[in-house]
Amino acid sequence: MGIVKPAEAEDTEKLVRSSSSIGTILNLLLQDRRTLAGVLSWVGIGVLVSFVVIAIFAYPLAPYDPQRIFLTPPNQPPSLQHLMGTDDLGRDLFSRMLYGARTSLEIMTIGVFLALAIGFPIGLVSGYLGGKLDRVLVLVMDSVYAFPGLLLAAMVALFLGKGVFNVGIAITVIYVPTYFRVTRNQTLSVREETYVDAARALGAGNWTVIWSYIAYNVLISIPVVFSLSAADAILTAAGLSFLGLGLERPTPDWGLDLSDAQKFLTSGVWWSSFFPGVMIIILTVGLSFLGEGLNDIVNPLLRKERA
Secondary structure: OOOOOOHHHHHHHHHHHHOOHHHHHHHHHHHOOHHHHHHHHHHHHHHHHHHHHHHHHHHHHHOOOOOOOOOOOOOOOOOOOOOOEEEOOOOEEEHHHHHHHHHHHHHHHHHHHHHHHHHHHHHHHHHHHHHHHHHHHHHHHHHHOOOOOOHHHHHHHHHHHHHHHHHHHHHHHHHHHHHEEEHHHHHHHOOOHHHHHHHHHHHHHHHHHOOOOOHHHHHHHHHHHHHHHHHHHHHHHHHHOOOOOOOOOOOOHHHHHHHHHHHHHHHHHOOOHHHHHHHHHHHHHHHHHHHHHHHHHHOOOHHHOOO
8 A cells, every 4th residue: 555664754854854944045036146146146136235244333333423413514425534425413424334234133133033933834724724724814814815905004014113022013014924924825736736635644743744855845945035035125114204103203213314305305405315316126036046046946936937
């Protein structure tokens, strides 16, 4: 009857784990480094690492306290003393951009990691068990997913109030359905594989099958979703601050600085809105490059087309 021996099942499990590890993605990145997808991925990694370094070392890199108000006239153009000029209160924009990177990455980290921690396990359970639980969860997640992201985040932020953690929670709410849907769809496919049937035949329970056999195989698609949702999270956080629903002044934040600077555009003060916008664009585009590149590299169908 073709009974699977324990040793064969163990070998299968090891194969699944090794093929689904982060190390596999790194190997693919190294193999495809000369392709367009590889170049995009490495550019995105470089941008992300650069901003992480800026966020960590903002204190020694910034020439001034980001909240220090200089007694010189406000809205000074870029100069040797103030590389990016000053804002309407006389604060150094270069220092605020560096500290703003820390603020943006903190919000992104809270929002995206919490969404992953909630959406991934729920998607696994829903996709594997199915039944009424699956139908209810799909209905709830699809209802949340139908809302425009910024509008839903604004409603949550309005309810919770301002602050880094509250904005992170608002972003979490809009990205949980994304991780749920991706994980569930992958689980529906993986649960029909032969090694999953073998695990069941050996008497493995539902939780053992989910976490020891399915989760590792589904996890390989998460870095792609993570990168793209992180890029969108940066835009959402900036949008909330721009609308006055994000952080409290005088916290250094790109969206907040952009909101304060918009009223001076007609006066020829371009630098106070230009530099926050450029920082948002660079980080967002870098994360988007990473996500799109990883998608092309990890997706077996796209790899086959390139071959």
